[in-house]
Amino acid sequence: SVAKEVWPFLLHLYPFDSTFDQREQIRHNKFLHYQKIRARRETAVDDPEQAQFFHDVEAIIEKDVVRTDRSHPYFKGDDNPNLRVMKEILLNYAAYCPTMGYTQGMSDLLAPILTIIQHESDAFWCFVGLMNRTIFISTPTDDVMEKQLRYLRELLLLMSPAFYEHCAKLSDGLDLLFAHRWILLCFKREFPEREALRMWEACWSHYQTDYFHLFICISIMAVYGEDIVQQNLGTDDMLLHFNSLAMHMSGSIVLKKARSLLYKFRLLQRIPCCLHDISVLAGPGNWDSHHVPQVYCICKTDQEKERCPFSGICM
Template identity: 90%
Template structure:
């Protein structure tokens, strides 16, 4: 199913129904009743995450953690996809929802917290799903498969760069040779954002 969708795409009118399957909110073999139960359980779980985050914090380190995370998220949210109708306007409530999801994700996965670029990955999910709890869990499903969630020892970025080097050698040998001549050319620093954000900023939405 994933392979078919990858090559053929999906009709935009049913994206909000299909993405939760692709992003691991629902199993592909689940029934309608099972999916409704999953949604309900995930909603309750999400409310517990929010309540835990909003509860008084006595630990100074944890308090500083959320203070720092919130400062970064607030800066990123107001710069993310603001030309998109879903996020236009200074008083747009969807900006608050994006911030809430990112803050709750930091509480849900404190080892990851928040890194710049995560708002770029959340934005298209939120515009399609348009439900805070469902969008959060779809975002969790996506993040579990991204380089953000890997550790330095996982070497995921370097693995992707190795694939890219092989493609360059095969498809653009002259450019590959040019990179070889540069001291750090084969580090392909220009491609790190492509890989990290799945080309989110390189290809416009249709």
């Protein structure tokens, strides 16, 4: 498939300017590296602390793997060898990146990669690229998730003020609890697989922003959140509303709206300092149009102003 050829580029396994021979060499070297990671994990049983770590990780992975995408033909049926491959990749990732280890939901992110790539070592390194170098991956306990939500709130205020104001008047509305799953699982539970993977590819392309997933979030709120504002729904009802829409939303409409929102954002001549990072590409940026808006400071406390590089530039 086209995805099998393209995803290794989008997930940083191969450089975009690499030749066929260079890619074959990279693939060979990565395969050898993967075998070393596996061997290191398998010998970890000699260290009691390491052995306990992998015992605990394996117990969690085994529970998740048997529940991940079991209706998909690639993982369907009892004693499916692809489930063993998924488990091996996740265990080896925990060995490769012990500080991250394994957190619930990683199997959901790996499964589509494995179904597309269909090669253990290649899928592992694509997964590494996804986890290490893609901004739209968060874990529920890290500060990255809070950073994502902070950007999302500020972007919501800018792009959909009516919905923001509705959330703001609720005691915990701006926690945006309904959006946590969107970010954590990259919309996989919200849209059919084909549409969700189109969104993944759109985010991986880094087209004009590294934070396109946040524009997708705003798009969902803009397209499907009007009833929430009109009916003045509370926090719990908002969560129920969006959960009930899972697998019933149009991915194509949401993507079109997200692109429109990004276009409008890129036309802004001035943006608040809290959204500066969204306008700056940290990734490859192969198709960036070098958008450089003026940034103004909205910091309120003296401490925030001292840290802000745009302090003194007022709205």
